[in-house]
Amino acid sequence: MRNPRNDPLGSPAPQDASARPGQDDGGGSERRCVLTGSHAARDALIRLAGSPPDADGAVHILPDAHARAPGRGAWIGVDRPALERAMADGRLRGALARAFRTGRLAIPDDLPARIEAALTRAFLDRLGLEMRTGRLILGSDRIAKEARMGKVAALYHAADASEDGARKLDQAWRMGSDAEGSGLRGTRLPLDRDALSVALGRDNVVHLALADTRSAQRVEIPLGRLQTFLAAGPPADTSEDRVA
Structure with missing residues (x-):
């Protein structure tokens, strides 16, 4: 996946199913945390981006700290301990499978450290x-x-x-x-x-x-x-x- 920090200004806008209808993609628009279901301004949430499917059809999940990477994304509004618990009990995988519309996800074990x-x-x-x-x-x-x-x-x-x-x-x-x-x-x-x-x-x-x-x-x-x-x-x- 391309590094979000290096995306040119003309890159395709991120696509997020969690955006509320009728809202633009500005910092004041709201997104839904895929883990809690609560809504907050996109600037207050953390975006996870998915790569295009690899040769095996898996979508790799990586942090998008600037919320600019093209393609589908999912948002979380939880702290690191809550994310680690959601990874351990499978809730994150289930939430991301729904957000990215695929069960073939590659979620790195060190995702919390990568996000931080x-x-x-x-x-x-x-x-x-x-x-x-x-x-x-x-x-x-x-x-x-x-x-x-x-x-x-x-x-x-x-x-x-x-x-x-x-x-x-x-x-x-x-x-x-x-x-x-x-x-x-x-x-x-x-x-x-x-x-x-x-x-x-x-x-x-x-x-x-x-x-x-x-x-x-x-x-x-x-x-x-x-x-x-x-x-x-x-x-x-x-x-x-x-x-x-």
């Missing part, structure tokens, strides 16, 4: 894109300065960031956002400083921020999917009134 890796990479790639366009703010001193000036739309802390360092930046963000006493604080990421530093090509990335709301909203999609899968809590507040 793909979602992590999608999130880190998005951060890298925002850094290249100058919208990612790094360094505690710079973040604190921009936050106090009301120029931070979203704030994040590495999983192993100190509570004291995170608390000081949270306070600066609340001050600049006229949100003192609100409890507004940065998001604790499910990644440590080493993972962030390697991905961004910088030393000791412990705290990071985004300078505008649109950037924060772009990052929120892959981060939200990763957090859902890891049951790690909601992404940062990216509402318009957080930006000066």
Whole structure:
């Protein structure tokens, strides 16, 4: 199956039987989780894509972290432990057989690990894109300065960031956002400083921020999917009134 990240803009749109009638394929359209039957915005769910049948007629199931791969797909909105249970008791295979209309499925045993890796990479790639366009703010001193000036739309802390360092930046963000006493604080990421530093090509990335709301909203999609899968809590507040 082609890598979803390399699909050209002109690739055929994904085909999903779980889309509600009359809805477009935008981020606000809803999809149904094949395991729970519940509906949610497509940006909140994780897409599994199926390859064209191989020589033996089997459809290979792989994560589609960007939800762009052509062909049929199925959506899940459960965390990793729930997915592992569904694989163990056969519910995932049954749900995917109905979604892809075939019982000849090749589901890798390490599918949960592959999903986590793909979602992590999608999130880190998005951060890298925002850094290249100058919208990612790094360094505690710079973040604190921009936050106090009301120029931070979203704030994040590495999983192993100190509570004291995170608390000081949270306070600066609340001050600049006229949100003192609100409890507004940065998001604790499910990644440590080493993972962030390697991905961004910088030393000791412990705290990071985004300078505008649109950037924060772009990052929120892959981060939200990763957090859902890891049951790690909601992404940062990216509402318009957080930006000066």
